[in-house]
Amino acid sequence: MSQPPEGTPPQQPPYGEQPPHGGQPPYGEQPPSGGQPPYPPPPGGQQPYPQAYGAQPLAPADERMWAIVAHLGAPVGALVSAGVLGFLAPLVVWLVLRERSAYVADQAKEALNFQxxxxxxxxxxxxxxxxxxxxxxxxxxxxxxxxxxxxxxxAANRHEWYRYPLTIRFIS
Structure with missing residues (x-):
């Protein structure tokens, strides 16, 4: 392609076409060089996403938080409903998280038995x-x-295994 004579404005390509150089490549094509590479691999050589989507174990801070929710959800329920609905918080925590953490499962089960x-x-x-x-x-x-x-x-905040006194162990 020849250069336009000096003093004439550059020609625009027809509508919908890309300029021959210096513009964006057509959709789906990579720039010839110097373009953005794909996402870099994460540090430590890990895969960007887990290969299996099963139950992932809880971190220790999350274990403490959910154990506290299981234990304190019951007194809050007792304040709200005069004790009738106090078992709902430990029951939900136990049913949802029992396969992700043995500690949370035990503490929620203990709170449920107490309730x-x-x-x-x-x-x-x-x-x-x-x-x-x-x-x-x-x-x-x-x-x-x-x-x-x-x-x-x-006790759950200190990550200790707590046992309620005077409790009948219905769920073991």
Whole structure:
């Protein structure tokens, strides 16, 4: 291709065509040289994405967080619903994360067993309310659920395996 004479404006290519040089290559083609290379490999020679999409183990900080959620979700549920729905938080944590961390599975199972035991205590307290003593036992159970839930959450924050006292182990 010859150069245009001096003083004449450069010709524009027809609409939809690329200029012969200095422009973008057509869609799907790589620039001849000096273009952007594909994404660099990650450091350490790892694959950019995991090859299998199975359950990935939890990091220790995530284990602590979910164990605390399992233990403290129950007292919050006890405050909101007078103890009836306190078992939902540990149940959800146990069902969702039991295959990703043995520690979280154990702590959620422990909190769930404790909440089921408390639920039985609440039912007995309701029956005993006809004899007035049920009001005292229900209050004692409510206070016990909050105190032991906080103690369990503090132990979970230290990444310790906590066992609730006076608990019937329904789920083992």
């Amino acid at each position: 089921i035991t408390l639920l039985i205590g609440y039912v007995v307290s309701i029956v005993l309310m006809f004899v007035v003593i049920g009001f005292f036992t229900a209050t004692a159970i409510w206070v016990m659920s909050i105190v032991f839930g906080i103690l369990a959450a503090v």
